[in-house]
Each structure stands twice: as structure tokens, then as C-alpha cells.
Amino acid sequence: MDSAAVLDIAMASLIIAAKLAAPLLITALVVGFTISLFQSITQIQEVTLSFVPKAIAVCAALFISGQWMISELISFTEQLFATIPMLIGNA
Structure with missing residues (x-):
């Protein structure tokens, strides 16, 4: 596994973390x-x-966007598992 692959995985992880945190953080920001x-x-x-009110709004946002968040996380994890053979082949 080379440094480019590590950087790609790290960048994708940061992007998915930002996408998953955005609905809750924006809700808390607007309500606050x-x-x-x-x-x-x-x-x-x-x-x-x-x-x-902020806690109630964040819970509502989690309830509304929770299904989307789980599906995004599952697809990202499946993508990571699919790239394992390629990463091992480069070693």
C-alpha cells in the first residue's frame, strides 16, 4: 500500500465524516x-x-436523516472492503 492510497482513504474518510456530521451540526447551529x-x-x-430546544432539534434531525446516514456509511464501508484486494496487490 503506497502513500497515495493512504491519502485517498484518509480524504474519503474525512469527506464522509463531514457529510455525516453536517445535518446535525447545521441543525444545532440554526436552532442555537x-x-x-x-x-x-x-x-x-x-x-x-x-x-x-437544541437537543430536541438535533434528535429530530437524527431521526429524519438517520436512514441516509446509515446507508452512506454502509456504502463507504463496502467500497473500502472492495478496494482491499487492490491495496494488497500493490504491496
């Missing part, structure tokens, strides 16, 4: 920004006001 804006307008400084 909305709650912060609401708190700054009303000057309510309650910690649970920002945490509870």
Missing part, C-alpha cells in the same frame, strides 16, 4: 442562533432555554 437571537431580544438568560 435562533434561540440566542430570541434571548438577546427578550433579555432572558436561561441556560435550559438554549439547551433543551
